[in-house]
Each structure stands twice: as structure tokens, then as C-alpha cells.
Amino acid sequence: MSIPTPPPSAESGKRSRRKEARPGELLDAALDLFVEKGFAATRVEEVAARAGVSKGTLFLYFPSKLELFKAVVRHNIAGRFDEWKLEMQAFEGSSSELLHYCFFVWWERIGSTKASGITKLILSEAGNFPEVASFYRKEVIDAGQELIRQILRRGMDSGEFRKVDLDYAIYIVLAPMIFLMTWRHSIGMCVPDELELTPEEYIRLQVDNMLHGLCACQKPSSPPPTF
Structure with a gap:
């Protein structure tokens, strides 16, 4: 930006x-x-x-x-959606592989960085600051949901994913992301080492679970791609 x-x-x-x-x-x-x-x-x-x-x-x-807050969000999150759209459009693999890819790219570029703490801030304070909430909804939530919608529609149009209600299916994809960001900036900061969550393994399991519910035909499971 x-x-x-x-x-x-x-x-x-x-x-x-x-x-x-x-x-x-x-x-x-x-x-x-x-x-x-x-x-x-x-x-x-x-x-x-x-x-x-x-x-x-x-x-x-x-x-x-x-x-200042708007500039921070645009610089670290909202300003990157055009870049992600281009990557998604150029992706040549299956929609299942694209879903895996997008999760791991999101984790690498946003989820594992300090910028993911903005999500916890919004969840905690949006009710007290309507202007902040409205801005974040328009520039981050709406844009993110549309990107997820396009991924799911891609799979449905190709016959790889079964037909689902996209207005609600997008939240299936968003939920693990929101959990990881809030965990990382809240209780995850103080859990013992032996209870520490491994984000990459959590993502793999969540995407595998999604695909079993999205795929039109159940096939023998195969190891998910590694990015």
C-alpha cells in the first residue's frame, strides 16, 4: 500500500x-x-x-x-489481497491443493506474524469502536470472505467439491484461522511447552477434515501436499 x-x-x-x-x-x-x-x-x-x-x-x-490504525491494517493485511488473488488465479493444481496452499500461505504471511494480533483486537474491542469495526469488516473480512468464496466455487464448478451454501461454507474455512490467531495471542502465550499447539499440524488436520465434507466423491485418503 x-x-x-x-x-x-x-x-x-x-x-x-x-x-x-x-x-x-x-x-x-x-x-x-x-x-x-x-x-x-x-x-x-x-x-x-x-x-x-x-x-x-x-x-x-x-x-x-x-x-493510524487503518494504515496499519492496510499495510499488514488488507493491502495484500490483490497479491493473493493473483496467486490464486495462477494456481494450476486441484482445488483441494489450492485450499491447502492458501492455508499455509496465510499462516506464513499473516497467522504466524504479529499482524495476526489485530484479529484478537477486533474481537475484543469492535463493539466499543463502531468505526474500527466497520472499516475492518469492509477491508479485511469482506475481502477475505470473497477470496474463500472463489476457492470453494472453483472446486464446485469443476465438480471436485459438492454443492454447498457458500454463504455459510466460508465460515468453515475461516474458523480454524480465527482460532489459531486468538490462541496465539491469548491462552497460547502461557500454556506449558508439552501442551503447545503445532499450527502446521493443526492446519493439515483441519483442511483434511474440510475436504472430507466438501469432496463430491470419497476416494482413498492420500497424504496432504506439503508446502
């Missing part, structure tokens, strides 16, 4: 180069604090301090905490 830039100034070359680096540093600092403290408890002064700039500098790029 494009990061906003302030009006040009007459600063020296060194000073200007430093200012150009600041939006990315502010987004990184904001992501850290939003995930650590939540939306309500994060103050813009803290974000600026962690990025090593003044609050005034932060407001040159992001006029409010809400706009």
Missing part, C-alpha cells in the same frame, strides 16, 4: 531522508502497541515515542489514531 507523505519542506538532504523513513517506522511501532495494548489503551504519544519521533511528526502522516 502507499504510505502518506507530508507536504515538502526545505530540510536538509539528511533530514529529508530520515523523514521519508518515518511512516514505515510509525506503522511498525503502532502495530507493536496495538497488539500489545489494544486500540483503546494505545496512545499516539506512545507510538511516536517508540518510533523515535514527536507526536507532531506522527500527525503529519496520520491525522488521528483511527487513521
